[in-house]
Amino acid sequence: MHIAVFSQYHTNPDCPATSRHYALLAHIAKTHRVTLLTTQAWAGQRLTKEFDWVPAGVELRVADVAYNNKMGPARRALAFAQYAAWAVREGLRIDKPDVIWGISTPLTAAWAAARVAQWRRVPWVFEVQDLWPSFPIAMGAVPTAFARQQLYNLEKRLYASARHIIPLSPDMTRYVTDLGIAEQKVTTVLNGTDLELAARATPARVEALRQEQGLLGKRVILYAGTFGRANDIPTLVEAAERMVAQDADCVWLFLGHGFYQPLIADTAQRWPGRIRLVGGQPRHAVFSWFALADVAVVSFLELPVLDANSPAKLYDSLAVGTPVVVTNQGWTKELVEREACGWFVPAGQASALVARLQQLLNEPGELQAAGQRGQQLARRAFDRQQLARVVQSILEDAAR
Incomplete structure (x- = not known):
């Protein structure tokens, strides 16, 4: 089976980051073909070189999109849009996957996964790492009511179009199902540890x-x-x-x-x-x-x-x-x-x-x-x- 993974921020255990998906991809790539569409945003933050940048068996496609958590809202929004546009183009070029795994944050990465899934007529799975757009809105990063409403509408469409949804906590799962998403379509998978x-x-x-x-x-x-x-x-x-x-x-x-x-x-x-x-x-x-x-x-x-x-x-x-x-x-x-x-x-x-x-x-x-x-x-x-x-x-x- 071929799995395409849309994740804007890839890290490995050499980075000062949780590297959740490194462990998950390492396991899945043992039995399935995996193509990871990501950026090099964290590559320069590797503190050691003990681990390969991606696990064995993972095919890497990389966008040249800079990002760091000191960026202001406008610069972050630009990075999100740049990755999403690239991910859609690249997702249409790779060999057709059997399933797409879209990982939010940001919500735009999941949007790119959904768009490619629609055009290539394949199912997609939506992993919710943080509640977007609720989180940036609560932090004051989305200043206009119109933009907030558009993001909430996008969020609901993404939940509806996904074949399955993976929130990282029970409270995230409750949030999703409270929006009217069927419980059997949602599975809590905790962040976990190595x-x-x-x-x-x-x-x-x-x-x-x-x-x-x-x-x-x-x-x-x-x-x-x-x-x-x-x-x-x-x-x-x-x-x-x-x-x-x-x-x-x-x-x-x-x-x-x-x-x-x-x-x-x-x-x-x-x-x-x-x-x-x-x-x-x-x-x-x-x-x-x-x-x-x-x-x-x-x-x-x-x-x-x-x-x-x-x-x-x-x-x-x-x-x-x-x-x-x-x-x-x-x-x-x-x-x-x-x-x-x-x-x-x-x-x-x-x-x-x-x-x-x-x-x-x-x-x-x-x-x-x-x-x-x-x-x-x-x-x-x-x-x-x-x-x-x-x-x-x-x-x-x-x-x-």
């Missing part, structure tokens, strides 16, 4: 990293991920400053890059060694950083659309036995409380976050027990190798 890469975070490797970073005897709080506008970074910075001012053994690590990087860098200069801007790490190395932390924070702004998301940092932290504090009101709060592997603090409340973290750092036994429960959950439900089999089955069924 357990084989998490296994690299051995006690010896984590201890070596701890010594290298001068963290012996320190109580470590980690935020790992994008420093984006949606991630409530100013609240974390305020909480970090309050905590390190009160506790000489407390260290906050900010691992990643993005819009608020200058804010974190300035704060780190005021608190050398206590608040640290680590920068991005390759996917295969990030698990050791999670493992050396006492607790990780998974934070977002208090927006309903963000409650539905499926953050990689949640899965990665639990995979190595580090419990989490989440600020989403949605399914992640329900998950960590039901499984007793984390805690909830409302977004934007630095004082509440400080109080919760201080309490947890003074109860290492509770942290350890929660981390063990989280690791068991990750092994049971978050393995991307298992999730890849689900996605492959969906694609095969759609093609039939």
Whole structure:
């Protein structure tokens, strides 16, 4: 079977990114022909060269479209349009696929997949990574009512035309079905994590990293991920400053890059060694950083659309036995409380976050027990190798 994959942002485990589709494509390409239509946007951000850029068996078609998360709305919109136009042209040139897999974000990538599927008379599967256009609209990136309505209309048409829909969280699935899409047409497939890469975070490797970073005897709080506008970074910075001012053994690590990087860098200069801007790490190395932390924070702004998301940092932290504090009101709060592997603090409340973290750092036994429960959950439900089999089955069924 020939599968054409429309994904504007391809990454691999050498990149400071979650690389979900690298794992899924690696599994699917063992038994099916896969053509990936993407861009080189992340190729220059490879930090190591341990992995091939695409998995074995994946045929690569690349558009020369630049993108980074520091771009403003207009420049991002141009990049989205450029990729979509190229993807339609390229999708009509490749050998006819049996099924098309369109991955949003952005919504325009899914539109290109749907358009090619229509013209080539093949089914397509719509993977919903984030709720578009609800997310950019909530962030103020779509200023006119007319544009917002057009995007919502496009979203509904895409859901209707897809043979099957793959949201990355239960709340995303509920959003889709609430629009009138039949439940049997929608399958939740969590973002998940790479357990084989998490296994690299051995006690010896984590201890070596701890010594290298001068963290012996320190109580470590980690935020790992994008420093984006949606991630409530100013609240974390305020909480970090309050905590390190009160506790000489407390260290906050900010691992990643993005819009608020200058804010974190300035704060780190005021608190050398206590608040640290680590920068991005390759996917295969990030698990050791999670493992050396006492607790990780998974934070977002208090927006309903963000409650539905499926953050990689949640899965990665639990995979190595580090419990989490989440600020989403949605399914992640329900998950960590039901499984007793984390805690909830409302977004934007630095004082509440400080109080919760201080309490947890003074109860290492509770942290350890929660981390063990989280690791068991990750092994049971978050393995991307298992999730890849689900996605492959969906694609095969759609093609039939």
